[in-house]
Amino acid sequence: MTKKNLDQLFEPKSIAVIGASRKPHSVGHGIVLSLLKGGVFSSHDNVAFKGKLFLVNPNAKSILGYNCYDSVLDIDLDIDLAIICIPARFVVQAMRECAVKKVKNIIIISAGFSEIGGVGVKLQEEVVHIAKNNNMSVVGPNCLGVIRPGVFNASFAPCMPPKGAVAFISQSGALADSIIDWSVDNRYGMSTVISYGNKADMDAHDYMRWLKDDEDTKSIALYLEGLTDGKEFMKVAKEVTKKKPVIVLKGGRTANGQKAISSHTGSLAGSFEVYKTAFDQSGVIVAETVEDLFDLAKVMACQPGAKKNSVAIITNGGGAGVLCSDYCYELGVNLAELKESTLKKLDNTKLMHPAYSRRNPLDIVGDALPSRYAAALDILLGEDYISGVIVMQTLQTMTDPLANAEIIAAAKKKYPDKPIICTYMGGKFTSRGMKYLDEHNIPDYNDPRKAARAMWALIQKGKIVKETLK
């Protein structure tokens, strides 16, 4: 399979919208708004496309003040990217014109292809045929489009997500819509959103290959239901995961697809098991839920990998520490055994409570003031045999969530290579600290299992880095 050059798809200087429309609620109008304003719904994260925009519609003179062209062939300038949003039966003709115009990158938003069977399958085959013969790359058909947050929105998603480090590739367009809405509210930053629909020409791995070298992308979150070429996916995934984490959520896990099971092995290698095997073998992390997908993608994008599987828990609440240890055990996150020399350092601070746990999880007792957190955190992070710390905080009357958060952020600065994960358990009176952690890019979860899971992910990230250096 040939490697596609997708630079112009993700960094176009000129875009043509074939099927730009005057009708306010049409897709063809929405796409024009996305490009002109960043989205149909107004949002602070929206930005207009700064390159040259051309609208193609033979039945309109102008749309939103832009002159319309009868055909893409009437445009004088070169077009880097064409977005096609006309009825399926006209798409083949539009593709032919794009081929003549030498447009190399196409997004086909239109539905009515392989997903409807019959005539749709034929149309899609023709589209692929034109693309292959003319060395064109096609996103879709039957997709939402592509967004580069902070740069342009070539989709009919409601708006743009905040700019960030996670690239989201989704086989489902509707899911991407909702995730984008959620991302704005939760300030979840993305580098790229790709909805690739019927994958007629390009499948998930084609986008992954480009994102591998994209400097804005630090991790890749993938939602997929099925692959066409599993071997090629594995080949590319192995390359990509050496450089940045890929996390996948697989839809259709329980589909009882192949009923014709005629051997023992057949029943032991069902569809999801095989996908999971392929993901494991290529270094792709398998997410459990939508929330898990984005939790892991973010933590793996923003935090360093743990160099060893040997972490510590600091807590001011016994129960919280016990829960977190249980989850760590279940996930295979090893808790380091605290050395005598470490305990001596803690004792020497004279800040520890006489009844502090003297083992991992390090329970520094409910009355812990920020100074005790600071001492414990500094000593544990300073130990070579401890590769990362989970800091837990329950709310006692003397607890100071904000001051503790400041201490954690300072520790992060001092030990940038070691992951720190927080579990601030609480709500109203804890939120100031939570906000501070979030602003300082320190992962914080209200749930000990999520914290353990995040640390597990960073241990996986550490392993990947180690294997690359080999």
Add this chain to the structure above:
Amino acid sequence: MKLLDQDSTLKLLKKYKIPIAKSKVCKNLEECKKFSKQNGFPVAVKIDSPDIVHKSDVGAVKIGINNETDLKKAYTGIISNCKKFKKDFSMNGMLIQKQYDGHNLLVGMKRDATFGPVIVFGIGGVTVELLKDVSRKIAPITKTQAKEMVKEIKMYKILEGYRGEKGAHIDSLVSILLKLSMLSMENEKVMEIDFNPIISNDKKSVIVDARVMIK
């Protein structure tokens, strides 16, 4: 998909030097007796017929046969059981096999439409689908990956020799996995393979039953 007959199955295994228990497809009871004289008891006998896929379900397998009298009883019993299952079943012969003691394991392959051959290793026998203690890898696999497969199952400690019990022969299991990987990469018509059970003891691993499904 159809079941490959026993003769071609043995040839295929031989080509890849995959060790299978000493066995012979016999035309009659006399040939069965001759085989057990040459190779010694205990032996197992089972029908070789394209009409009978799940042999033990219809009573077409008898194991632990220790003498000629029992061998005769087993032979006639199997044929009458098969007739009960399908009156006009076609018979290639009776497969007689030397029996071994050891751990009951499974090695298999399924050709996946998306990823190609998937190699499976685990605890074998009739409870395999209940236990589901298996590991999987997509072929082709390396020696390191084959070793990982053996170690990944929950019962691995038993294969190492648990609490004084004899373990399994890990090296020969790894070698079978590698050979199966090669076989499935080189024979695209082979859709599924079951080596179940493989008997593995402290000296060697031998395949007792091999089923190959072809396109």
